[in-house]
Amino acid sequence: MNTNIINRILQNTRHPKGFWGRMIIYGMNRFHTPLARRGMDMIEWQPGWNVLDVGCGGGANLKRLMKLCPDGKIYGIDASEECVSFSKKHNLRELDMRCFVCLGDVCSLPYPDETFDAVTAFETVYFWTPLDVAFSEIFRVLSPKGYFLISVEACDPGKGRIWTERISGMTIHSPESLEESLRKAGFVNIRKNVKDNEAHIVAWKQ
Numbered sequence: 229m230n231t232n233i234i235n236r237i238l239q240n241t242r243h244p245k246g247f248w249g250r251m252i253i254y255g256m257n258r259f260h261t262p263l264a265r266r267g268m269d270m271i272e273w274q275p276g277w278n279v280l281d282v283g284c285g286g287g288a289n290l291k292r293l294m295k296l297c298p299d300g301k302i303y304g305i306d307a308s309e310e311c312v313s314f315s316k317k318h319n320l321r322e323l324d325m326r327c328f329v330c331l332g333d334v335c336s337l338p339y340p341d342e343t344f345d346a347v348t349a350f351e352t353v354y355f356w357t358p359l360d361v362a363f364s365e366i367f368r369v370l371s372p373k374g375y376f377l378i379s380v381e382a383c384d385p386g387k388g389r390i391w392t393e394r395i396s397g398m399t400i401h402s403p404e405s406l407e408e409s410l411r412k413a414g415f416v417n418i419r420k421n422v423k424d425n426e427a428h429i430v431a432w433k434q
């Protein structure tokens with residue numbers, strides 16, 4: 229396959245759409261599993277928590293969160309219609325009972341203040357602009373003592389150039405720059421688990 233076509237397909241990681249979008253979503257649901265599990269291991273989940281997964285993609289993490297919080301409600305939001313529809317199908321049994329999925333942008337979340345006990349973001353902060361607005365929105369919808377988990381497979385801007393040169397609108401943030409932005413948004417007690425190019429960050433709202 230020629231490079232132009234590959235690059236066009238890769239844009240679907242930022243905004244899945246159409247046939248190739250669905251292929252990418254299917255792959256993300258499978259191949260992001262180990263990363264999501266390692267990230268989720270950083271939090272002591274409580275059965276009754278209400279959780280929001282931002283940039284929920286194909287909804288595999290919504291299903292995992294429902295297992296971790298069996299008495300809570302799990303919400304997913306994504307800027308891509310293809311992802312919203314995929315996530316709904318993937319969680320059909322619990323849909324609109326314990327699992328709620330909607331279309332939307334992280335920079336203007338359609339939820340009241342202090343709604344969630346935890347917010348998660350797997351492989352998606354690369355695409356959030358402006359990042360400070362996104363983090364302030366997450367801070368707003370979190371309850372006091374709520375957690376925000378970020379997991380990324382790429383946190384080295386240098387090594388990540390192979391992706392940022394191909395995927396428009398993608399920025400790879402270092403763990404330090406993410407931490408600084410989180411502090412500016414008001415988060416405290418920031419814990420980082422960084423190994424090679426992968427990072428998991430948990431930030432707390434006091």
Ligand SMILES: C[S@@+](CC[C@H](N)C(=O)[O-])C[C@H]1O[C@@H](n2cnc3c(N)ncnc32)[C@H](O)[C@@H]1O
Binds near residue numbers: 244284306351
């Ligand atoms: C690489 S995918 C990751 C999907 C999923 N979290 C996973 O780990 O499989 C990035 C996702 O973030 C979503 N996204 C990108 N920008 C967004 C924004 N501003 N607000 C909400 N979702 C966004 C994309 O539509 C896409 O589903």
